[in-house]
Amino acid sequence: MDAASGTTGGLNGRPKGEVMTGERDKSTINIADRTVDRRSILLSGTALAAASALGAGAPMQSVQAQTPSMQAKPNILFILVDNLGYGELGVYGGGATRGAPTPRIDKLASEGLRLTNMNMEAQCTPSRSAILTGRYAIRSGTHSVPFGGVADGLTQWEVTMAEALSAAGYATALYGKWHLGSHDGRLPNDQGFDEWYGIPRATDEAMWPGSTGYSSNIMPPEQLMEGRKGEKSREVKLYDLEQRRLIDAEITRRSIAFMERQSQAKKPFFAYATLTQAHLPTLPNPAFAGKTGNGDWADMLAEMDHNVGEMLDAIDRLGIRDAVFHGRRHPRSLHDPLAG
Secondary structure, rough: OOOOOOEEEOOOHHHOOOOOOOOOOOOEEEOOEEEEEHHHHHHHHHHHHHHHHOOOOHHHHHHHHHHOOOOOOOOOEEEEEEEOOOOHHHHHHHHHHOOOHHHHHHHHHHOOOOOOOOOOOHHHHHHHHHHHHHOOOHHHHOOOOOOOOOOOOOEEEEEEEEHHHHOOOEEEEEEEEEOOOOOOOOOOHHHOOEEEEEEEEOOOHHHOOOOOOOOOOOOOOOOOEEEEEOOOOEEEEOHHHHHHHHHHHHHHHHHHHHHHHHHHHHOEEEEEEEEEOOEEEEEEEOOOOOOOOOHHHHHHHHHHHHHHHHHHHHHHHHHOEEEEEEEEOOOOOOOOOOOO
16 A cells, blocks of 8 residues: 555645545545546555455456445455564564464465555554555654644544545444544544544553553543544543553454444445554463463464454455455564565
8 A cells, every 4th residue: 555645745734736625525636637536546545455365366457356336345354563573473584483473464474465565654653644544644644653642633634544435335443553643533433434442542551550650630541442433432441551461352352243243234344453462562461471481572472463363264254355464563674564
């Protein structure tokens, strides 16, 4: 997925010539007197990513033919993991050498198309912005991770992949880490997702409540949240170190349940599972603690592989094998592993 949009930049990150007829008008961009439907651009890119899951050996014509305008729309499971270095997975020379084999992710990589270079700012917020919009993050007000307590969030007139797919008749859901806005109006259910559950900001905030000198009066602790389109999101529980260990299993469970519901309803879906591992603190679920004998990080890697495998097993049971796995790079890494 290209982080660039090919548009020319204007003031406040807005492309020059963009038609703005209202607060939430996200429909068109005028470039050199040629009108481009931004939803169509995102839909085409999303369809190509999903089609890549069909296998690298598929004829190019069949990949190009997989567009959401067709009657048969591909179901999309997009798995995004956090702070995963290029060499952590077995398919890239890691796995067992990092303390834990990753057979399920490695198998996914072997069955599809691997894209080994994705260029963008090496931070949570800009990378997630680029993935969802197909545009440079600086155009959307998301060029870097915001400091706690300051205004944050993806600009409201931006078109996200979820909005484009929703307009095409898809059910859309995000489970996991968001980091593109932490207040109503900037949360996933305000940016095209029918429903969401997870954390609005960073995983390391789970360490705050137990830290010496921390005061919730200065900066309130992060909360696990959930919400639905057209409603305000609500706080579910405090995101602390206990919940940090449990969240990825819950993300996996909810993602599978969503896919099962939509499959039963015979509605095409976009399930965006944004796992929080391997971001610090790298604490595994209690079910995986001590499993590898190589410490918390290796146990966490084993859990990540298991969770990805659970979701892949679910789409196999449902007969809808269209999946994209994306590892947002750690700043010390060289590339982003993307397999589907």
